[in-house]
Amino acid sequence: MEEEIAKLAADVAALQAGASGTNTALAETYYYLTIPLMILIHVGFLAYEMGASRTKNVLASSIKNILAFAFLVPAFYLIGFWVYWAFPTGLSMSTGPLEISGAEYAAYFLPWSEGMGPNFADSATGVFWGAFTLFAATTASIMSGAVIERIKVIGFIILAIILGTFAWVFAAAWGWHADGWLVTEFGYHDFGAAGVVHMVAGFFALGVLINLGPRIGKFTNGTSNHIAGHSMPLTLIGLMLIIAGFWGFLMACAIFPGEAWSWSSAQFGTIYGTPVTLSALTFNILMGFAGGIIGAWVVTRDPFWMMSGALGGIISCAAGLDLWWPPMAFAIGFAGACMMPASARFFEKLGIDDAVGAVTVHGTLGAWGVIAVGLFATGYPALFGDAGVAVTSLTGQLVGLVVMFACGFVPGYLVSLVLKVFGLLRVPEHAEIDGLDITKVPAVAYPEGISSSNNA
């Protein structure tokens, strides 16, 4: 009898070890797969921005995108990931209520830590870091489209590093972390990063655009001129690829169950520990996407804005993707898309030349997404745990809104101002007129009969 019990216990232990190993492998694979999906975002931005550029600037625009992604990888490895874990409680680097933040905890994410490399005892940090790195690169790509055809590449890379390694990371530490002060004190809720990624990047771009100035020919005699890109089809395909990549982005916003670092043994959680299911995301992403396209179609009839509306519809719903009733997601996405033309006209009247509408799609609609949670989804416990935690509220969302705007706009404006003073922001006038490709790119975009020069 005792032998049978011992054998049974050994069998149970073996089964438990097997199940645990399978779960760990699944969790690791889950986040690993979000990374190539999120790379589609960058494929999309690459195509989108090349299409939105005139023939003379196609490759210069591509170089900017490729380098932003590349520089963000080491920058986020060397400092960005540490910032995220060190600063959730504010600037003091103190430990938060859940004890998963602060200087001591964040030491594990310093670049000389054994956790930040191949390690049999830790199969999670690498894939988490990878997913966060792609979030960071996304912020840079959002800013990238707004500034095409006249920004110096070095100035742009510096701005991309500041945005991707500091600006959005502080916003994420404060509003997208279970120890973040916006969450613990104000119940700020932003499941899909409408504020911490889209708003921050959109308004960072606005700060840069003020110092960068419009492209030559954009505004003449007080009127605004449309500067068409060279390939609308390429732009539309790019936008659709960004949306495909968004599935990876939003997938990476959910915390896999059953691991030591998971919130639950059986159910996906949000980054705040509150429950979510992939079904909830599926319902609401698709409904927001559709609402955004249809809303934009009604108000513009323009395929560029319709596809931007698809993106804008998802962004409008992003903060509450875990909470919306799908028809609500449709209506919120629809409403967001309807706001786009007015927002774009508003910024244009201020003399802002946002070449792809990034401030509108990401900044304005990100803000709408944050406010929508405050208007429609109040009263939810903002964190997991016993009763008494902060709950979602309009006040909390408005506080978050102000913080997100400041995290984006202030560094965007100040850093670009410094770059402008040192002559690192804008290309010379003759290069802008001749075309950036023929000026500095040792390759041609379309060798067979289509010139890269404005003068040819």
Added chain:
Amino acid sequence: MGSPVESGTWNGFEGAYFVGAGSGMVSVWVWIALGLCVLALVLGAAHESSSYRK
């Protein structure tokens, strides 16, 4: 619009948790979504007819 999580904690909560779950607002939003689709089709038809006339 109200949260169905009334106890102030997610502990022990089961079932539908979306905004308005269990209230009449659920059908209101269904009708709003349907209405927006119909509105889009009506306006789209008017735009298309107008474009062909030009």
